[in-house]
Amino acid sequence: xxxxxPATKKPAQVDDKIHTWxxxxxxxxxxxxxxxxxxxxxxxxxxxPLEEPANPTRTPNPSKAPWYFLGLQxxxxxxxxxxxxxxxxxxxxxxxxxxxxxDINPAGNGYYCFKDRKYEILTFFFGFHILWVSMIIIGTFFxxxxxxxxxxxxxxxPHKVAALTNVDLPYLVGFRNQTLSVLFGLFCVxxxxxxxxxxxxxxxxxxxxxxxxxxxxxVRFGITAFLIVxxxxxxxxxxxxxxxxxxxxxxxxxxxx
Amino acid sequence: xxxxxxxxxxxxxxxxxxxxxxxxxxxxxxxxxNRVLMVTANVWLHLHPAKVRRHGVRMRFTWCMGGLTFLMxxxxxxxxxxxxxxxxPVGEYAFADMQYLEQDMPFGMLMRNxxxxxxxxxxxxxxxxxFRVFLTGSYKPPREFNWIVGVLLLVLTLLLSFTGYLxxxxxxxxxxxxxxxxxxxxxxxxxxxxPFHEFVGANPIYDARAFLFGGGEIGPHTLLRFYILHCIFxxxxxxxxxxxxxxxxRRDGFSGPSL
Numbered sequence: 475x476x477x478x479x480p481a482t483k484k485p486a487q488v489d490d491k492i493h494t495w496x497x498x499x500x501x502x503x504x505x506x507x508x509x510x511x512x513x514x515x516x517x518x519x520x521x522x523p524l525e526e527p528a529n530p531t532r533t534p535n536p537s538k539a540p541w542y543f544l545g546l547q548x549x550x551x552x553x554x555x556x557x558x559x560x561x562x563x564x565x566x567x568x569x570x571x572x573x574x575x576x577d578i579n580p581a582g583n584g585y586y587c588f589k590d591r592k593y594e595i596l597t598f599f600f601g602f603h604i605l606w607v608s609m610i611i612i613g614t615f616f617x618x619x620x621x622x623x624x625x626x627x628x629x630x631x632p633h634k635v636a637a638l639t640n641v642d643l644p645y646l647v648g649f650r651n652q653t654l655s656v657l658f659g660l661f662c663v664x665x666x667x668x669x670x671x672x673x674x675x676x677x678x679x680x681x682x683x684x685x686x687x688x689x690x691x692x693v694r695f696g697i698t699a700f701l702i703v704x705x706x707x708x709x710x711x712x713x714x715x716x717x718x719x720x721x722x723x724x725x726x727x728x729x730x731x
Numbered sequence: 732x733x734x735x736x737x738x739x740x741x742x743x744x745x746x747x748x749x750x751x752x753x754x755x756x757x758x759x760x761x762x763x764x765n766r767v768l769m770v771t772a773n774v775w776l777h778l779h780p781a782k783v784r785r786h787g788v789r790m791r792f793t794w795c796m797g798g799l800t801f802l803m804x805x806x807x808x809x810x811x812x813x814x815x816x817x818x819x820p821v822g823e824y825a826f827a828d829m830q831y832l833e834q835d836m837p838f839g840m841l842m843r844n845x846x847x848x849x850x851x852x853x854x855x856x857x858x859x860x861x862f863r864v865f866l867t868g869s870y871k872p873p874r875e876f877n878w879i880v881g882v883l884l885l886v887l888t889l890l891l892s893f894t895g896y897l898x899x900x901x902x903x904x905x906x907x908x909x910x911x912x913x914x915x916x917x918x919x920x921x922x923x924x925x926p927f928h929e930f931v932g933a934n935p936i937y938d939a940r941a942f943l944f945g946g947g948e949i950g951p952h953t954l955l956r957f958y959i960l961h962c963i964f965x966x967x968x969x970x971x972x973x974x975x976x977x978x979x980x981r982r983d984g985f986s987g988p989s990l
Contacts, residue, residue, distance in 0.1 A: 490784055490785045490786070491782040491783060491784055491785065492782065492783060492784075492785050492788065493763065493766040493767070493770075493781070493782055494766075494770045494776070494779045494780060494781055494782060494783050495766045495767075495769035495770050495776065496766070497783070497788055498779060498783050498788050499769075499770075499776065499779070501788060501790070501795075502795075502798060505790075505795045505798070505799070506798075506802055509799055509802060510802075510806070513803075513806065513845070513848060513849060513852065514841075514845070516844075516848050517841055517844035517845045517847075517848050518841060518844075520844065520848070521840060521844060522843055522844050522847040522848070522899075523901075523903055524829055524830075524833065524899055524901050524903075525901040525902040525903045526901060526902045527826040527900065527901060527902070528826065528900045528901055528902060528904065528905040529902060529905075530905065530948070530949065530950070532902070533906065534902055534906050537906035537907065537909065537910070538907065538910075539907050539910035539911065540892060540893060540896050540907055541851075542854045542889055542892065543889070543893065543910065543911070546910075546914070547910050550910075550913075554917065555913050555914055555916075555917030555924070555925075556917040556918065556919050556922070556924075556925045556926050558914075559913060559914025559915075559917055560914055560917060560918045560919065560922075560925070561919070563914075567882060567886060570861075570882045570885075571878070571879045571882050573865075573870060573878065574870040574871060574872075574874070574875035574878050574879075575875060577870075577871070580871070581868075582867070582868035582871075583868045583869070583871040583872075584867055584868060584869055584871075585786075585867055585868075586792075586866055586867055587868070591868065595865075595866065598862075598865050602858075602862065728926045728927055729926040729927075
């Protein structure tokens, strides 16, 4: 019996804790010193920019937002300001906030683990690294006068001619009537979301099983599917713009998508 | 050996002297009890638990990004207060004050660079912090609420940086802001160029952008508004949220698997 006893003990009784003082505090102290030294050296070697005095009558070309907002500015190329500047940032913030509530996978709580959380991590990776960070890199290094695309080594020619041949999707397909164009555009947007969410549903059922979908519930599924399909709409719109010069899917007097 | 004994003797003399005893009441004995007391009896350190999980302290687990974000915040506060002594958020003076600071103040350039780069670093650190917290799944129960607070702090970090960007009042700063203003004026319903604004009656001098900028166009009123947002309002809100954020880490426990 004596040999069996340790095996039946709960593993939680293993004491893996160490004293905060000195172990954690020492680490924090050293890292603080190191980072402050690096920051001070950096501040001594690299000066913050100061250009000419503010002049509201002279617009520089291009005028760029601070680098961390260049992702948003880059989105403005593909969507109208109300969408790229207001709706999408709001959805990004809300989407980040709901993550703990739509992710019901108990695995990987408090440790690194890719295998059990493949799809969660890949989604985050796609949204953060591929979309957000790469848009910042494009905005920082590849956008010149007129917000045209330039290679980093290319001369910023303010007279670069970029053909403005963008047309709305209904026009491209052949619609010339305003009402029909709007209806067709709306149909495309609604169809995109319905098909996207349906595909996501079948994909989840196939990967995770029916049982998971029941546990997940319609509300969680709906929110997740909406956010993911909205997120994927950005590369879709980028592709339509870059490949087919599509300006809007729906163009109305009030709202353009 | 003799030298070592001598040093020990000198040390004893110092530690037992009247002056030393008047300053330090007692020595520090390295006992588990004292280690715990060092944390719990210290107003700054008691933010930590007395004990932490061994693996949670490892650099390759934490990346130290949350703490460093806070450190960068403190740096911007300290160096930012220094700048506030020399800077007037008035259209006529702001740029001249920047030049004075850069060219005539001892260490002025350094003190200008510090909050600038610390703010950039803070944005990078807070993103990496979020990435790390996501990778370790640390937002999972019971820490869901703290993740929400963290997202709010992320937004405030960006807004802090953005409002500070205007203050030098040079071409770079005022022309970075219109990008934000284009968004504000395009807000659905609330912006005068946004969809459906005509139903609310938003116009160029009475809409979301005017609220943000203190007027229909960017100008000295915007400078004052951003200055107050940057130096008082947002740091205040961020500090409150940070208190909640740190408190919840402490309450909910540091993340990590129970062995």
